[in-house]
Amino acid sequence: MRLKLVPQETSFDFFSRWKVWLGISGLMMVLAFTSFMLQGLNFGIDFRGGTTIRTQSAQEIDVGAYRDAIAPLELGDVTITEIFDPTFGEDENVAMIRIQAQAEAEAVSAATVTAVEEALKAAAPDIQFVSVESVGPKVSGELIQTAVIAVVLAIGAVLVYIWLRFEWQFALGAVAALVHDVILTIGIFSELQIRFDLAIIAALLTIVGYSLNDTVVVFDRVRENLRKYKKKDLKEVLNISINETLSRTVMTSVTTLLALISLYVLGGDVIRGFVFAMIWGVIVGTYSSVFVASTILLWLGVKRDWSKPSNTAGNQFANIDA
Amino acid sequence: MLHIDTWKRVLIWLVCVTGLLMALPNAFYTRVEQSNDAKAAIELGIDTPEMQAEAGQWPNWLPSSLVNLGLDLRGGAHLLAEVKVGDVYESRMDAMWPEIRDALRDERATVGTIRRQNSAPDEIRVRISQPEGMARALEVVRGLARQVQTLSGVGATDIEARAEGDTIVVQLSDAEKLASDDRTVRQSLEIIRRRIDEVGTREPTIQRQGADRILIQVPGIGSAGELKEIIGTTAQLTFNPVAGRTTDADTAPGIGQEVVPSLDEDGVYYILESAPVVTGEELVDAQPAFDQNGRPAVNFRFNTSGARKFGDYTLENIGAPFAIVLDDEVISAPVIQSHIPGGSGIITGNFTVEESTNLAVLLRAGALPAGLEFLEERTIGPELGQDSIDAGKVATIVAFVAVLVFMALSYGLFGIFANIALILNVGLLFGLLSLIGATLTLPGIAGIVLTVGMAVDANVLIFERIREELKSARGPARAIELGYEKALSAILDANVTTFITATILFAMGSGPVRGFAITLGLGILTSVFTAIFVTRLMIVIWFERRRPKTIEV
Numbered sequence: 001m002r003l004k005l006v007p008q009e010t011s012f013d014f015f016s017r018w019k020v021w022l023g024i025s026g027l028m029m030v031l032a033f034t035s036f037m038l039q040g041l042n043f044g045i046d047f048r049g050g051t052t053i054r055t056q057s058a059q060e061i062d063v064g065a066y067r068d069a070i071a072p073l074e075l076g077d078v079t080i081t082e083i084f085d086p087t088f089g090e091d092e093n094v095a096m097i098r099i100q101a102q103a104e105a106e107a108v109s110a111a112t113v114t115a116v117e118e119a120l121k122a123a124a125p126d127i128q129f130v131s132v133e134s135v136g137p138k139v140s141g142e143l144i145q146t147a148v149i150a151v152v153l154a155i156g157a158v159l160v161y162i163w164l165r166f167e168w169q170f171a172l173g174a175v176a177a178l179v180h181d182v183i184l185t186i187g188i189f190s191e192l193q194i195r196f197d198l199a200i201i202a203a204l205l206t207i208v209g210y211s212l213n214d215t216v217v218v219f220d221r222v223r224e225n226l227r228k229y230k231k232k233d234l235k236e237v238l239n240i241s242i243n244e245t246l247s248r249t250v251m252t253s254v255t256t257l258l259a260l261i262s263l264y265v266l267g268g269d270v271i272r273g274f275v276f277a278m279i280w281g282v283i284v285g286t287y288s289s290v291f292v293a294s295t296i297l298l299w300l301g302v303k304r305d306w307s308k309p310s311n312t313a314g315n316q317f318a319n320i321d322a
Numbered sequence: 323m324l325h326i327d328t329w330k331r332v333l334i335w336l337v338c339v340t341g342l343l344m345a346l347p348n349a350f351y352t353r354v355e356q357s358n359d360a361k362a363a364i365e366l367g368i369d370t371p372e373m374q375a376e377a378g379q380w381p382n383w384l385p386s387s388l389v390n391l392g393l394d395l396r397g398g399a400h401l402l403a404e405v406k407v408g409d410v411y412e413s414r415m416d417a418m419w420p421e422i423r424d425a426l427r428d429e430r431a432t433v434g435t436i437r438r439q440n441s442a443p444d445e446i447r448v449r450i451s452q453p454e455g456m457a458r459a460l461e462v463v464r465g466l467a468r469q470v471q472t473l474s475g476v477g478a479t480d481i482e483a484r485a486e487g488d489t490i491v492v493q494l495s496d497a498e499k500l501a502s503d504d505r506t507v508r509q510s511l512e513i514i515r516r517r518i519d520e521v522g523t524r525e526p527t528i529q530r531q532g533a534d535r536i537l538i539q540v541p542g543i544g545s546a547g548e549l550k551e552i553i554g555t556t557a558q559l560t561f562n563p564v565a566g567r568t569t570d571a572d573t574a575p576g577i578g579q580e581v582v583p584s585l586d587e588d589g590v591y592y593i594l595e596s597a598p599v600v601t602g603e604e605l606v607d608a609q610p611a612f613d614q615n616g617r618p619a620v621n622f623r624f625n626t627s628g629a630r631k632f633g634d635y636t637l638e639n640i641g642a643p644f645a646i647v648l649d650d651e652v653i654s655a656p657v658i659q660s661h662i663p664g665g666s667g668i669i670t671g672n673f674t675v676e677e678s679t680n681l682a683v684l685l686r687a688g689a690l691p692a693g694l695e696f697l698e699e700r701t702i703g704p705e706l707g708q709d710s711i712d713a714g715k716v717a718t719i720v721a722f723v724a725v726l727v728f729m730a731l732s733y734g735l736f737g738i739f740a741n742i743a744l745i746l747n748v749g750l751l752f753g754l755l756s757l758i759g760a761t762l763t764l765p766g767i768a769g770i771v772l773t774v775g776m777a778v779d780a781n782v783l784i785f786e787r788i789r790e791e792l793k794s795a796r797g798p799a800r801a802i803e804l805g806y807e808k809a810l811s812a813i814l815d816a817n818v819t820t821f822i823t824a825t826i827l828f829a830m831g832s833g834p835v836r837g838f839a840i841t842l843g844l845g846i847l848t849s850v851f852t853a854i855f856v857t858r859l860m861i862v863i864w865f866e867r868r869r870p871k872t873i874e875v
Contacts, residue, residue: 002874003731008789054706087713110547130703132546139402139697150830154823161822165815199765202835205827206772206842209820213776216819217783220812248786252779255728259721259775263768266720268713270394270706271764278772 005254006247014242014290015235015298021291025180032187041190044197047144049101049137051113055120057127058091066095069123073115076100085269094130094269101137147201151182154208166219169300174215177293181211181284188280199274207281210256214249214289221245222294226302234302238294253286324799324862334855338746341848344385344753353379354386387756390525391541392763392837395711397704398541399549402697405510405534407503409692411444411494414502416597418466418481419446419578422492425462426450433459438577439489446492453488460485463492470497507534509691514538514553535697546699553694559602559685561632564643564655566593585651586672592652594645599635604628608685610678611668618678619670622685629665637661648681714767721771722748729778733785736875739860740781743852747777750848751841760844763837773845779816780853783809789875798873799865806858813850821846 045052055061061082070078077100088094097120102112113132120127135143155178163171182204189196221241229237257279264275347354360376380386393400419438426436426448434451441447450459460483467479478497483490494502507530515528518540527539543549565579568591575581575593584590604624611621624632636644636658645655646669653671673681725744729737751773755762788805792798824843831839 002734003728005732056705087709110550114547128703128705129701130706131701133700133702134546134698136697138404146830150826153830154826157822157826158819161819198831198835199838202765202827202831202838205823206838209823209842210776212819212823213779213816216815217812220815224808244790245786247789248779248782251732251782251786252776255725255778255782256772256775258724258728259771262720262724263717263771266713266717267768267771268710270710271768274765274768278768 004247006250008247010243010246011239012243012246014239015295018291018295018298022295025288025292028187029180029183032183032190035187036190039190039193041186041196042193044195045098045101045133045135045140046198047140047147047196049135049140051099051101051116051132051134053097053099053113053116053120053129054131055095055097055124055127056130057093057095057124059093059124059126061093061095062124063095065123066097066120069119070097070116073112073119075102075112075116083269085272087266087268101135101140143198147198150201151204151208154205155179155182158208158212162216162219166223167302169297169302170219170222172300173293173296174212174219176296177211177215177285177288178208180288180292181207181281184284185277185281189277194273194276197273199271200277203274203277203281206278207285210278210282211285211288214252214286215293217248218242218245218289218294219297222297235298238298242290242294249286249290253282256282324803324865326859326862331859334859337851338750338856341750341753342746344387344756345749345751346384347380347386347388348752348756350380351388354388358386358388385756387759389752389755390759390761391707391711392761392766392834393539393541393700393707394702394764394834395707395714395762395767396541397702397707398539399543399546400698400700400702401538401546401549401553402531402699403536403538403553403694404697405507405536406693406695407506407534408444410502410506411499414494415444415446415492416578418492419597421466422446422448422463425466426459429455429458429462433462440577441491444493447486448490448492449488450490451488456485456488456490459490463490470495470501503534506691507536510694511536513690517553518549536694542704545701547701550696550699553690558647558649558690559605560598560647561600562594562596562598562645562647563635563639564592564594564645567591567643567655568593582645582647582650582652584655585648585653592645592655594647594652598647599644600624600628600632602685603691604631605685608682610675610682613668613670617670618673618675619668620673620678620682620685621668622666624665626665629663632665632667633661633663637663710764710767714764714771718767718771718774721774725774725778729781733875735864736785736788736861739857739864740778740785740853742860743781743857744774744777746856747845747848747852748774750852751845754844754848755841760840761837762841763834765834765838766841769838769841769845773841773849776820777845777849777852780809780813780849781857783813783816784853784857785875792873792875798870801873802861802865806854810854813853817846817850 063080063082066080067078070080079096079098081096081098083094083096085094097116099112099116113134117129155175158178159171159175162174185204185207188194189200218241221244222238225237225241225244226234229240232240260275260279260282264272264279267275356376357378357380360373360379363373364377423436423438426433432452432455434455436451437449439447439449450456463481463483464479467481467483470478470480479495480498481492482495483492485491511528511530514536515526518526518528518538525541527537529537531537538549538553540549565576568581569589571581571583571591573581573591573593578596579593580596581591582594584592604627606623606625606628608620608622611619613619623629640658640660643655643657646653653669656670669681722744726741729740729744731737733740748770751770754760784805787809788801791801791804791808794801821843824839824846828836828839828843
């Protein structure tokens with residue numbers, strides 16, 4: 001008796017409502033973009049400079065008292081959040097204090113940190129500072145730049161690779177799916193105001209990798225089936241290919257999600273945002289490889305004459321004008 | 323039919339066993355770490371029975387490389403410092419001034435009297451009273467320039483002089499600035515390294531980043547502030563001529579002069595010539611000592627050129643006061659009693675024994691050639707790191723078990739094969755990480771967990787393909803063979819693309835993110851290896867033994 005999430009043979013028609021799916025994806029992207037434009041991302045100090053202090057104390061945390069203690073220092077925008085986590089023990093009360101970059105200081109002012117620590121010690125005597133991180137505005141600016149370059153480079157590199165291995169229509173389809181995934185991920189971070197730091201960029205690139213993995217597996221089968229079923233039209237071939245790989249798509253998504261969810265629940269709060277991004281990315285990535293990448297491929301059409309010797313097939317110099 | 327050459331089988335098992343052996347020390351992390359430390363200590367000559375006992379905790383014939391734990395897991399301090407390379411231009415120009423002045427004075431007949439003007443710190447402006455002599459003056463100043471070796475070729479000199487009306491402007495040339503910047507950063511790096519080594523912490527990372535930055539990571543240190551104290555004390559020692567003494571901090575100094583406060587006399591300021599006679603760079607030794615009154619002091623000795631300059635100056639200025647300046651404070655300003663020819667001397671002041679010892683250490687390690695600006699600093703407490711390790715361990719184990727159970731339920735016996743491969747895969751991953759001495763960070767642990775989830779993908783692809791091939795029923799052996807053959811292109815394409823993103827992440831990322839890229843990238847390599855070779859070998863061996871007529875995947 002085997003556990004089968006997907007029946008042995010499926011013949012779903014993934015394209016009967018392809019306009020609806022593309023419409024939904026488009027709408028989601030517009031929503032994500034609007035949210036990004038209206039709210040903006042909740043950038044961590046990696047990207048906007050400033051200081052975060054993580055405190056731990058055996059006493060209950062009184063955010064108000066902390067705020068009152070810090071207020072006289074006039075440090076501008078200070079956010080204090082208490083953090084709850086199932087992995088914390090009974091007497092572990094953790095708070096995160098974020099202080100905006102101090103305008104005059106290009107580098108990080110040690111005096112500010114010391115002053116805040118002193119003030120907090122007065123408010124809660126047993127307080128411990130388990131981590132203190134400061135990033136100057138100079139570095140944070142560069143980090144944003146590097147992050148954007150990294151994401152663009154990754155997408156570009158992938159575009160070229162798929163173009164070389166498949167055809168330009170496949171590459172465009174795959175990249176459309178990637179852009180879709182990246183935009184939706186940024187959108188959910190902006191909508192839920194989850195802290196967006198350097199690790200999230202790593203998550204974004206991993207999502208790019210994962211979504212691609214999925215898309216490429218489907219495309220690989222499409223390429224094979226295009227040779228196999230020369231008479232069938234593209235839509236049918238795409239449907240057959242997606243149905244054939246559906247079981248694998250679901251299996252891999254489930255194992256990956258199993259691993260990620262256990263990390264989300266048990267891995268501690270420090271990387272929770274990072275893991276959240278990846279969980280979201282796996283779901284969106286799986287969806288997009290079927291409903292975005294393949295739909296775009298259908299829309300663009302593809303060269304059907306794969307019968308020629310394979311020295312031109314799978315090569316960007318092959319006839320692409322079919 | 324299904325067949326794998328014997329040599330291939332041996333090779334595959336050999337790779338697995340080697341990988342697991344390399345990974346083994348990580349399972350006994352603390353024990354191996356203690357043993358490694360003890361062995362290092364014994365090599366340094368600290369050979370006590372306790373050390374021998376600690377060293378003996380881990381046998382010599384087993385591999386002993388461990389995965390390094392990143393700062394976010396071990397706790398410690400991280401600093402990113404920018405070297406203010408421009409500082410050096412200023413001291414270079416100040417040092418040039420006496421030379422330029424003397425050279426122009428020799429030409430007084432042509433250029434007239436000279437006068438130094440106020441200027442930006444990285445240039446010298448000299449006004450001459452007879453502008454008609456400008457051509458000659460420029461020639462003289464340019465004659466002082468020295469050749470610089472550059473990559474772009476010869477002909478470049480270290481200074482450039484140009485005329486602006488009746489004023490000569492002298493600056494460092496671009497080639498010299500580049501060379502100077504590089505030297506400054508290297509020197510700073512070396513000095514920071516020495517200072518941190520003197521304190522004796524474990525495995526500090528001190529790296530140059532980009533043109534003018536230095537990354538410093540020291541595990542196990544209490545805070546970034548502490549680390550800054552160790553490296554940030556510049557200990558810039560200079561010996562300057564004293565032009566006057568005042569109690570008014572706002573006294574306007576003459577050109578080429580500066581006002582410097584006294585270290586131990588409150589409200590006393592000295593007016594000094596900015597160009598030092600000798601600097602701490604020319605020190606060869608400094609030792610804590612006591613002066614004739616039994617008070618703590620520091621003995622120092624100059625190198626030959628320093629000794630000559632110091633000797634000449636003291637000979638010419640007997641009876642004049644002379645300031646010993648440390649980090650922009652006058653430690654003392656003794657009057658020169660006699661010619662000091664040997665190049666050695668003593669610094670006295672109101673020191674405690676500890677202060678004099680520290681001062682000697684700082685002087686010996688050398689001064690930082692330029693100031694540091696700290697762009698980024700992070701302190702991670704050891705408890706937070708330990709919590710992260712513990713949480714990461716639990717999460718990895720749970721993820722592991724969940725995936726193992728799910729695979730066994732979905733694919734039965736083949737699932738078990740894939741599971742053995744998955745366990746091997748994580749073993750190999752740790753083996754590789756230890757082998758290349760990679761650093762494991764918290765996102766790196768996430769990378770491992772993600773690998774656990776994604777590593778089965780290759781096997782899933784193969785198994786699903788075998789299922790499909792079984793339908794066209796040309797016998798199970800053929801189905802297995804075709805399954806592997808046809809799944810291969812999808813496996814390669816899918817993993818190459820993921821590997822590309824991991825590589826970009828590695829190249830662009832820093833710190834923890836890079837740790838994630840490493841585990842992700844290596845995880846792809848090991849998972850492709852185990853899926854294509856190891857599970858296949860297991861299936862082939864099983865098939866040879868059982869010869870099943872039908873198989874169920």
